[in-house]
Amino acid sequence: MAxxxxxxxxxxxxxxxxxxxxxxxxxxxxxxGRPAGGRQTNDKNLRKRLEIAFFVTPALAMLVLFVVxxxxxxxxxxxxxxxxxxxxxxxxxxxxxxxxxxxxVFVGSLVNNLVIVVASIxxxxxxxxxxxxxxxxxxxxxxxxxxxIFVPYVLAEVVAGVIWFQLLQPYYGVLDxxxxxxxxxxxxxxxxxxxxxxxWTVLVILTWKYLGLAVILFLAxxxxxxxxxxxxxxxxxxxxxxxxRRITIPLLGPTIRTWGFLSMIGSLQLFDMVWILTKGGPANxxxxxxxxxxxxxxxxxxxxxxxxxxxxxxxxALVMAVLYQRLILNRDKGVA
Amino acid sequence: MTRTMRRAGAVAMGxxxxxLATACAGQGTADQDTEETASAGGDVTIEWWHxxxxxxxxxxxxxxxxxxxxxxxxxxVQVEAMQHEDMVTKLQAAMQxxxxxxxxxxxxxxxxxxxxxxAGLLRDLTTDxxxxxxxxxxxxxxxxxxxxxxxxxxxxGIVGFWYNKDLFEQAGxxxxxxxxxxxxxxxxxDKLEAAGIDPISVGAGDKWPAAHYxxxxxxxxxxxxxxxxxxxxxxxxxxxxxxAGEDVENIIAAEPFNPGFLGTAAQSGxxxxxxxxxxxxxxxxxxxxxxxxxxxxxxxxxxxxxxLGWFAFPTFDGQAGNPSDQMGGGDAWAVSQDAPDAxxxxxxYLLSDEVQTGFAELDMGLPTNPAATGSLSNETLAQxxxxxxxxxxxxxxxxxxxxxxVGSAMNDAIALMFAGEAGPQDVVDAIEEAAAAQG
Numbered sequence: 068m069a070x071x072x073x074x075x076x077x078x079x080x081x082x083x084x085x086x087x088x089x090x091x092x093x094x095x096x097x098x099x100g101r102p103a104g105g106r107q108t109n110d111k112n113l114r115k116r117l118e119i120a121f122f123v124t125p126a127l128a129m130l131v132l133f134v135v136x137x138x139x140x141x142x143x144x145x146x147x148x149x150x151x152x153x154x155x156x157x158x159x160x161x162x163x164x165x166x167x168x169x170x171x172v173f174v175g176s177l178v179n180n181l182v183i184v185v186a187s188i189x190x191x192x193x194x195x196x197x198x199x200x201x202x203x204x205x206x207x208x209x210x211x212x213x214x215x216i217f218v219p220y221v222l223a224e225v226v227a228g229v230i231w232f233q234l235l236q237p238y239y240g241v242l243d244x245x246x247x248x249x250x251x252x253x254x255x256x257x258x259x260x261x262x263x264x265x266x267w268t269v270l271v272i273l274t275w276k277y278l279g280l281a282v283i284l285f286l287a288x289x290x291x292x293x294x295x296x297x298x299x300x301x302x303x304x305x306x307x308x309x310x311x312r313r314i315t316i317p318l319l320g321p322t323i324r325t326w327g328f329l330s331m332i333g334s335l336q337l338f339d340m341v342w343i344l345t346k347g348g349p350a351n352x353x354x355x356x357x358x359x360x361x362x363x364x365x366x367x368x369x370x371x372x373x374x375x376x377x378x379x380x381x382x383x384a385l386v387m388a389v390l391y392q393r394l395i396l397n398r399d400k401g402v403a
Numbered sequence: 404m405t406r407t408m409r410r411a412g413a414v415a416m417g418x419x420x421x422x423l424a425t426a427c428a429g430q431g432t433a434d435q436d437t438e439e440t441a442s443a444g445g446d447v448t449i450e451w452w453h454x455x456x457x458x459x460x461x462x463x464x465x466x467x468x469x470x471x472x473x474x475x476x477x478x479x480v481q482v483e484a485m486q487h488e489d490m491v492t493k494l495q496a497a498m499q500x501x502x503x504x505x506x507x508x509x510x511x512x513x514x515x516x517x518x519x520x521x522a523g524l525l526r527d528l529t530t531d532x533x534x535x536x537x538x539x540x541x542x543x544x545x546x547x548x549x550x551x552x553x554x555x556x557x558x559x560g561i562v563g564f565w566y567n568k569d570l571f572e573q574a575g576x577x578x579x580x581x582x583x584x585x586x587x588x589x590x591x592x593d594k595l596e597a598a599g600i601d602p603i604s605v606g607a608g609d610k611w612p613a614a615h616y617x618x619x620x621x622x623x624x625x626x627x628x629x630x631x632x633x634x635x636x637x638x639x640x641x642x643x644x645x646x647a648g649e650d651v652e653n654i655i656a657a658e659p660f661n662p663g664f665l666g667t668a669a670q671s672g673x674x675x676x677x678x679x680x681x682x683x684x685x686x687x688x689x690x691x692x693x694x695x696x697x698x699x700x701x702x703x704x705x706x707x708x709x710x711l712g713w714f715a716f717p718t719f720d721g722q723a724g725n726p727s728d729q730m731g732g733g734d735a736w737a738v739s740q741d742a743p744d745a746x747x748x749x750x751x752y753l754l755s756d757e758v759q760t761g762f763a764e765l766d767m768g769l770p771t772n773p774a775a776t777g778s779l780s781n782e783t784l785a786q787x788x789x790x791x792x793x794x795x796x797x798x799x800x801x802x803x804x805x806x807x808x809v810g811s812a813m814n815d816a817i818a819l820m821f822a823g824e825a826g827p828q829d830v831v832d833a834i835e836e837a838a839a840a841q842g
Contacts, residue, residue, distance in 0.1 A: 148841075150518055150806075150807075150808060150841075151495065151498065151499045152498055152499065152501075152518045152519060152521065152522035152524065153501060153521070153522030153523065153524075154501075166840070172815075233672075233674070236663070236674045237662040237663025237666070238662045238663070239674060239684075240674070255662055255663075256662070256663050256664070256665050256666065257662065257663030257665075257666055259663075259666045260608070260663040260664070260665040260666030260667070261665070262665075262822055262824070265666075345608070345666060346608065346609075348608055348610075348665065348666065348818065349607070349608070349665035349666055349818075349822050350665070350818070350819050350822035350824045351815075351819075362811070365495075366807065366811050367807055367808050367810075367811035367812070368518075368806075368807040368808055369808050
């Protein structure tokens with residue numbers, strides 16, 4: 068911008084003055100030199116901007132096509148009653164939102180999501196931390212153990228879901244067969260078919276699936292704890308537990324809080340694994356908000372309700388994300 | 404390095420522009436093609452979507468298309484044979500967009516067809532295919548909206564109990580009635596239980612197989628006209644709907660179902676309800692005319708087992724429904740609103756004596772043209788024909804009949820009933836509420 072102004076001033080002065088001195092500047096350098104240098108800088112800027120445009124345009128086009136446009140469509144859909152046939156003409160205002168927020172299944176799904184958020188953090192945090200601390204010590208088979216714990220996270224949700232679905236088949240599945248072999252009676256409706264057990268079974272599978280991520284992140288965080296602190300603690304005669312409590316865990320704080328954020332958002336959007344395992348059943352016992360909206364949209368053709376549910380889900384996730392940012396992640400500002 | 408990056412940037416930008424331009428151009432071309440097809444007086448192309456995408460069925464339909472082309476010079480039939488779920492998804496997307504709807508495609512009738520008609524997507528076939536409609540008139544009702552026929556049913560099956568004759572014999576049930584009373588049916592359950600055999604498999608995890616019990620309860624307890632009147636008015640206060648729920652509750656109370664039935668899938672894999680019947684782990688399963696094919700497909704030898712038998716859903720004392728009425732459904736050929744006249748001729752040709760006979764000989768479904776009903780090769784399937792055509796009405800699967808919105812709400816409530824978390828009144832309430840919400 069500053070260069071642009073200089074170019075304009077120079078050309079204006081040359082156009083308005085007939086004095087011979089007009090060809091020179093106050094510094095005595097030929098005036099022609101400045102406009103030439105300005106053009107170069109200007110060309111550079113233009114090229115830079117074009118370059119930025121070249122690189123950003125594809126990503127921007129994808130973002131608009133796959134994120135912005137669907138979001139706008141969902142909001143539009145949420146204020147119409149629409150069965151997916153023909154144009155949206157039946158405007159119902161906020162009626163779909165009222166239906167969603169007073170629907171027992173949606174409220175139950177929201178509660179399930181919150182249970183999964185809390186339980187995921189409550190179970191995976193201590194477990195992941197304990198395993199990470201264990202694996203951070205030099206021990207035999209350390210690499211293999213890390214791999215074993217991380218493999219479930221790498222598996223596709225659908226693959227993991229199908230494997231667990233088959234393992235947990237009532238009576239004929241591996242787990243029930245083993246239980247029967249040792250004289251134990253499996254639950255009559257199976258682990259995924261009993262409304263009282265299904266959500267907890269899903270939680271166990273989610274823990275198995277996502278514990279690896281927590282462990283790997285914590286292990287990465289542990290690499291950032293300076294060795295000098297451990298050495299100093301050792302010289303002071305601190306016990307292993309004191310070292311973990313006073314040094315390791317506090318310094319791992321930012322990593323834990325970042326993992327907690329990922330875990331929370333993932334739990335709120337949970338769909339794939341539950342869909343494969345239970346489709347939200349039995350008796351909606353494992354339904355999540357994402358399952359509710361997919362059911363309403365693709366199975367029931369209530370696209371307006373599905374749109375409203377997706378906006379509500381988005382709103383809840385946004386509010387929780389902002390609160391988490393303000394209340395928890397803000398503590399890490401400037402830590403890096 | 405910088406130059407390489409600039410080139411890469413230019414290539415990326417160029418590719419994006421090309422991609423978007425191609426997408427726009429592609430759309431233009433498609434529209435153009437459609438216009439050409441519709442406006443040309445001579446050559447015409449008909450796009451036909453069906454789900455017989457493997458084996459003899461696909462070959463047969465390819466031949467049918469070729470035969471039609473040979474008989475109608477200038478007409479080209481563009482066949483799209485897709486896996487069923489893919490076809491349903493693609494159709495759904497086409498219907499939502501309201502564009503690129505194929506000229507001839509499969510419709511299941513009922514509320515779904517009504518939605519397509521309301522959106523102006525289907526062609527009225529009443530006059531243009533009147534000869535064909537006359538032949539299959541007893542099945543045209545579910546494809547009629549405001550006295551106009553919008554699809555030509557080519558296969559109509561019924562739901563009943565598919566059972567394992569060997570396991571029944573093993574349980575001491577030697578005389579199986581083709582149309583048992585509920586007392587006889589309860590007797591089967593008791594004897595199978597006593598022999599240590601799980602009597603019935605049901606895929607309640609997928610909801611609709613469980614919902615079939617309630618639909619059949621309605622067919623038995625309610626007169627056909629009562630059901631039609633309730634659907635028309637949205638008023639389900641007739642006591643027969645509650646009785647239907649009570650009948651289902653009685654069956655559930657007898658605990659005849661496979662372990663874990665609340666989470667069991669309908670047909671996918673060996674642990675599904677059909678898989679359990681196929682692997683001879685249960686005595687029977689309530690399912691439609693597709694079951695021999697599904698069971699055969701889930702067996703190692705891929706063949707329909709000899710032991711597979713069929714009997715109708717039981718009748719109940721004092722029921723208001725005609726004992727000859729059955730519940731079932733099928734598929735029909737619908738023609739899109741913008742399709743050329745040749746598409747109507749083609750849909751009618753698919754219902755001709757010749758094509759329906761070939762269809763029956765390959766056991767691709769239960770033909771609706773009376774000229775073909777004696778041509779089924781599979782004896783187990785053939786035994787459904789006299790029951791279906793026995794003078795009673797065939798009530799379409801109620802979720803299809805009521806449309807997806809109301810149908811899903813109903814199925815959800817019935818699944819809750821199977822889980823012991825809803826009663827007969829809850830099912831009726833769910834239907835009425837969903838129907839009212841539809842406006």
